[in-house]
Amino acid sequence: MQNECKCNCNTADDPRYVELKAYIDSVKGNEGIAMSVLQEAQTIFGYLPLEVQKFISQNIDVPLAELYGVSTFYSQFTLTPRGKHHIGICLGTACYVRGAQKLVDKFVAELKIAVGETTEDGLFTLDATRCLGCCGLAPVIMIDEDVYGKLDDVDAIPGILDKYRG
Amino acid sequence: MEKVNVTINGIAVSVPSDYTVLLAAREAGIDIPTLCYLKDINEIAACRVCVVEADINGVPMRNLPASCVLQVQEGMNVRTNTAQVRKAVKSNVELILANHNRECLVCKRNGSCELQKLCDELGLTEVSYEGKMRKAVVDDLSHSIVRDSSKCILCGRCVSVCRDGQGIGVLDFTHRGFNTEVAPAFDFSMRDVDCIFCGQCINACPVAALKEKSNIDDVWAAIEDPDKIVVVQTAPAVRASLGEEFGFPVGTPVTGKMVAALKRIGFDKVFDTNFSADLTIMEEGTELLNRVTTGGKLPMITSCSPGWIRFCEMKYPDFLDNLSTCKSPQQMFGAIVKSYYAEKFNIDPKKIVSVSVMPCTSKKTEAKRPEMQVDGLADVDIALTTRELGDMIKQARINFPALADEECDSILGEYTGAGVIFGATGGVMEAALRTVADILTGQDLKDIEYNVCRGIEGVKEATLTLPIGGVPTEINIAIAHGTANAAKVLDAVRAGEKNYHFIEVMACPGGCVHGGGQSHVSAKARLDVNPKVNRANALYSEDERQTLRKSHDNPEVKALYADFLKEPNGHLSHKLLHTHYHKRDVYCQD
Amino acid sequence: MNINELNELKGKALKDLTVSEGYRVVVGAASCGIAAGAKTVLATLQKEADAKGLKNINIVPAGCIGMCVYEPIVEVFAPGQDKVTYINVDAEKAAKIVAEHLAKGNQVPEYMIKDGAVRNLNEIQFYQKQKRVVLKNCGYINPEDINDYIALDGYQALAKVLTTMTSEETVELMKASGLRGRGGAGFPTGMKWSFAAKNVADQKYIICNADEGDPGAFMDRSVLEGDPHAVLEAMAIGGYAIGATKGFLYVRAEYPVAVHRLKIAIKQAKELGLMGKNILGSGFDFDVDIRLGAGAFVCGEETALIASIEGKRGMSRNKPPFPANKGLWGKPTVINNVETLANIPQIYLHGAEWFKSFGTEKSAGTKVFALGGKINNTGLVEIPMGITLREVIYDIGEGCPNGKAFKAVQTGGPSGGCITTADLDTPIDFDNLVAVGSMMGSGGMIVVDEDNCMVDIARFFLDFTVDESCGKCTPCREGTRRMLEILDKITLGKGTPKDLETLDELAANIRLTSLCALGQTAPNPVLSTMKHFKDEYEAHVFDKKCPAGVCQALLSIVITDDCKGCTKCVKVCPVDAITGKVKEKHVIDDSKCIKCGACIDACSFKAIIKK
Ligand SMILES: Cc1cc2nc3c(=O)[nH]c(=O)nc-3n(C[C@H](O)[C@H](O)[C@H](O)COP(=O)(O)O)c2cc1C
Ligand code: SF4
Ligand code: SF4
Ligand code: SF4
Ligand code: SF4
Ligand code: SF4
Ligand code: SF4
C-alpha cells in the first residue's frame, strides 16, 4: 500500500491543468458537469489519461470510477493519444451500401493497422465513424477537418494519404 | 397510503398505491423471479427476468414490463404465468448464462447463488449459444476481496450499494453494449483504489463475481501444525448470523453452538472478541473523558471499524486526529493474546497463531496493517469471515444444528452485555455510555438501555447531561452507520453546523451485524426480512440475558488491568492497544 | 425589445433581404456543401466581386439547398427575376459567374443543370413534388444573421403567443394542429405538452433532441445549419406552453457547423431580447443552453439523453415515469425533435387548420426525408404526408443509378424495416409505414438495389445496434450480440436451418422484453428482411450462395474467356492469387483469393466475375 504519491502528477504549474482548472471553476456549481469537463479536457489534452481523470475527479467531486464509466461509454472520448491525423471512414448506412467497407479494407491494408489503432509512427489513427451527414457524397471519409466524398475508387487513397505524410 | 385493487393471475389484492407489481404479487402469494432488483438498493430494471404481462382496464401494456419497477394501478390485471412470460424469462436467463462462466461445481456461491437457484427453478437445462464471452479478469490482489468478471451478470447491485449506499463509488459500469463491465476505474485492482473493503458489494452480489479472499486453508494448515497454538476469537455479530449458514432464520443467536463447533474444528483455545470489546470501552471511555476534561481534540470518533478508518484516511484526512487512538477489538484481542495471555501461560508468542472470525471483510486488511504489530508480531494472523467459518464447519462435517451449547475458554472468554451489542449500530456508543455514566456519577446506574442509540435510522443524535467534574455538562453524541451517513455527519462538523463530543461510526449500514462477511441473504429473502434489524435484535436479546451488562464489570477485564495493564490509557495500553492513522492516496501508478 | 420594435426591424430586414437592386447570391453552405467546397466558392465570389468593385452584391452562406449531387450550389436572386441556379461550382466557375453574371448580367448556362430550359432548381422534378414548410428558410436565409430570419416572419409566432394567448391556449392549439413528433415515434406533440403543463413544479425543462443518430439521416442537421432560429423560437413557445423557463439543445458532437450556428443564433437572440429575461416585454423568461453529445446513438432515446445531460453514461431507464412527469433532474421535461420544433412557429402563425391542410388525416403536415444509398438524386426532400413511396423514389429520386434494379428501401434506420416494390404505392404516413412492416423513424430513407445482399444489410444494422446498445439490459446487450453472431455465421455459409428459427425466437424475445426502444426495435431489420427476402436467407443457408454476390465467403472470383491476358489484374491482387502468361487467359487460385474484388475493378475487359 502506498502512502505517498509516487506518480509524477504534479499539476500545479502545467498550463494545461491550469486551463482545465479555470474551466472547471467557470462551470462549478452547475449540475451534471462531468461530461462537459471531460469534453473540455479532451480538447486540451487530446485524450483522457488517468492523471487527467484523477484531477477532474478530485476537482468536481465525482468518483473516478464514474468518470471512467462515462469516458468509456461515449465513443468520442479516447484514453490513449491519437495519431497526428485522424482518419474517420463513414460507416453510416448510405456509405455502407455504397461500398464503404472497401474503403476500410484499403486503409487497413495501406496503414497496416486495424480500425481503432494508431500507426507506429504516430501519424494516423484509423476509425470507423457514424454518419458524417454528407450522405449525398457517399462513400465519405474525413481526415482531420477535411471531408472526401464520392470515393468510389479506392486507388485514390494512397494519394490522399501522401498529402498528410509530407 | 391510498390502496388500489389489482388482479394477479386471477387473484384480487388490494395494496398501497406505491407498491410495485413485484410486491403486490407477494401479497397474492405469487413469486416473481428477480436478479437485478435489491430492495431499497437497486431498482434499475436491467435483468428483465421479472417481466410480466399486464393490462390496465383491459388495455394491454406494450411489451412485457418489468414488475420490479412497475407501479400498480387501479384496474391492473397482471399475468406472471403464461407461456409467453415463461419463455421470455427463460430466454433472458439463458442469455445471461451464455456469457457466464458456468462452473457451479467449483464455485464459491454453489448453493447460495441466486442465478443458480433461478436456473433450477426455471428448469433451464441447456445453453444453446456458443458465441463470445466476456474476458475473465480475476483480481485477487487485496487481502479482502476477490473480483471475478467472468461471473458478473451486470446486475449493478454492487454499483448501487457502493456508490449510492456507501457514497464511495469504487465500482461502476464501464464501456458499453456487449463490452459493458462492472469494474473499478482504469481496471485498477480493488487494492489500489478507494475501496474500504466493507464488503457491502459482496453482500449485494447475487453470484460469485465478488467474494471474500478465502483464508480457510491457512487456518487448516495452522491447526494441522503441531508446533502452533491456534487461538480463535469471534466477533459479537458473528453469532447473530452464523446460524443462517445452516438454515436457521436470519438473526438466530447461536453462540453456544458456535463455540462448540470451533472446539471441534480443532482450535486450541476458543475466546470471544466480546472480551476485548469490553476492553475497548475501558480504553475508549477513558480516552473520551480525558479529551473532554483536558481540552483534547473533539469530537472524538470511534475507531473500531476498519472500513470506516480507511474511509477517513482516504476521504477525510482532516479528521484523523479526531479518531480515537484505540485499536479495534479484533486487534486489541490479538495484542493481549500474544502478550498477557502468552506471559501468563508461559507460551512463546511466536508459536501462537491468532485467528479471528469476523462479520467483516475489511478486518482481513486491517490485520495486515503494519501498525497492527507489536514487537514484530502481528496481533491477528488470520481473519476469517462468518461465511468462511460456516464453510469450515461444513468441511469438518459437523452437524451444526445438533450441537449442544458450550462455553468459551477462560481467561479471555468472559464478556458483558455491553460487549455483545458492539455488533449493532449504536452499540459501541451505548456500551460506552453505560461505563462513562457510571464513572462520572460514581454510581451503579440501573437505567442502562439507551434507546436513542438503537434502530437503523442513518444518523442518530442525542444530547445527554452528565456530571463532568461534578458539573452537569451537556454531551452531544451522534451515531452514523454506512459511510455515506458518516460523510454527512463529518460534513456538518466541518461546516461548523454541528458540535459533537463523541461520534460512533460504523462503515456498514446497520453496523457489523450487516458486515460484508456475514451470511448471504438473498434478494428474495430481503423482501420479507431486514437482516440489520433481525440480527441486531439477536444481540440485544443476548445483552438482556447477561447478568453483567457493563464493560467495567467484566471480571476478566478487571483482572487484566490489575495483573498486567495497570490502568486504562496507561503506558502498556499505549504500546499494545493504541495505534495511529495516516492519509492514504489512491489510484497511484508506479 | 417590444413587438413594435420587432415589426420595425422586420420591415427593415425584409428590404435588405429582397435586394431592390443588384443581386443576392446564396451559396449552399451546410456541412455537405462545405465538404464539397462551398467555402472556397464563397471566398472566391466575394474576392472577385470586391476586386471588380461591384456594388449592391450581397453574397451570403445559407443552409442546405437540398440536392447533394449538385453541391456546391450557388443561387443568384435579382429583383423581379426568377432565381438562377449554378451547380457543382468551384473557384474557377465562381470567378466566371462574377465576371459574367454579376458584373455584366450575362447568365452562364453551361454551369446550370443540363436539362433544356431549366434555369433553377425549382423547375426540376426533384422539387416539384415537395412542399417546404420545415425547410422553408433553409438554403435561402443566412443562418448566421437573425435579421434574415426576422425578415421572413421570424419570432412573430412567439410574439403572438406571448401577447395574445394563455399557456393553456397555446397547448390547445398544438393539440388541434395534430402535429406528431418527427423524432421517430410520432407521438402527438400537443398531448406531450399537456402532460408536462399539468404538472406543478418549481422548475420544468424543454429539450430539443438534436442527437440525430440514425446513420444516413441528416434532416435535423440541415435544419439547425440552415434555420437555427426556427428551433429556438419553437423552444420558447413550448417553454411558455408548459411553464418551462429553461431549455437545452442536445446536439451530437459530429455536427460542429450546427453547433457553431446555434451558438451565434442564441447570442443574437439574446442581444435582441428574444431570449432571456422578460421576452418582448411579456414577463416570460426563457433561456437555452447547448449540450454536446459524445458519440452514442442511444442518447437519442429520451431517458438516455437526460442521463447524458446530467453528465452520466447514456443508459436508458425504465419508463414510466415518463420525462413529462419526471425528467431532467427529476423535473417535468418535454423532449422534442428538431424537425418537430421547426414546424411549430408556422403552426402558430398560420393556425392549426392551415397545418392540417397538408398531409393525411392522422398525419398532418410534411415530413423531411434524407434520401440516400443507391438513388440518383440523393439529398434532402420535404414532402406532404400522403404521397407514395414510389413518387419519392422514382419521381423525386429518379430511381437507382446505372440502370440497376431497385430492391428495397429502408426507412426508420436501425429500428425500421425494408419496404419492397410490392408496397411502393403505400402513401407515406406514420401508420401506413408501420402497416407495411417498417416505420417512419426520423426520416432516413436508404435505397438498396440488386447489388446489395439483404442478409448483409440486416447484419449491418444489427452490427450497428450491437455497437450502440447501452449495455444495461440483458435481452439487448446479450441477445443482439447472439443474433449478430448467427447472421455472421449465415453470411459465412455456416448457417443451419435451426439458426433461422433461433433468430426468430431471439428477435421476438428482444422485442418483448428490452428495457428501451433501442432494444425493442433492434430486431426489426432482421425480421423484415427475413419476411421479404426469405429466399435470400435460404440461398445462404441451404445453397451456400449469396445471390447478390456480396458475402465474400460465399462467392468465387473467376476469370472468363473474355480475358485478353493483359496482366493488369496480377498487379493489383494483394495476395498474388492470379497467374497467367501475357496474352493468355489468366486463372485465379481460389484457395488464395481473399475476394477483395480489386481485380474486377482493374480489368478493362470485364473478364473477371463473381460467381
Ligand atoms: C435508440 C433511439 C434513438 C433515438 N434517436 C433520436 C434522435 O436521434 N433524434 C430524435 O429526435 N429522436 C430520437 N429518438 C426518439 C426520442 O426518444 C424521442 O421520442 C423524440 O426525441 C421525441 O421527440 P418528438 O416527439 O418531437 O419526436 C430515438 C429513440 C430511440 C429509442
Ligand atoms: S456464480 Fe452461481 S451460476 Fe455462476 S458458477 Fe457460481 S454458482 Fe454457478
Ligand atoms: S448434479 Fe449430477 S453431475 Fe452434478 S455433481 Fe451431482 S451427480 Fe454429478
Ligand atoms: S468493499 Fe465496500 S467500498 Fe469496496 S467496492 Fe465493495 S462496497 Fe465499495
Ligand atoms: S459484481 Fe455482482 S453485484 Fe456487481 S454487477 Fe456483477 S453480478 Fe452484479
Ligand atoms: S462496520 Fe463492522 S463489519 Fe463493517 S467494516 Fe466496520 S468492522 Fe467491518
Ligand atoms: S434496450 Fe439496449 S439500449 Fe435500451 S436499455 Fe436495454 S441495453 Fe440499453
Ligand code: SF4
Ligand atoms: S478478388 Fe482480390 S484476392 Fe481475389 S484474385 Fe482478385 S485481387 Fe486477388
Ligand code: SF4
Ligand atoms: S485484367 Fe482482365 S484481361 Fe487482364 S489479365 Fe486480368 S482478367 Fe485478363
Ligand code: FES
Ligand atoms: S496523488 Fe497519487 S497519483 Fe498523484
Ligand code: FES
Ligand atoms: S452515411 Fe456516410 S455520411 Fe451519412
Ligand code: FES
Ligand atoms: S428487471 Fe426486475 S429484477 Fe431485474
Ligand code: FES
Ligand atoms: S445538399 Fe443539403 S445535405 Fe446535401
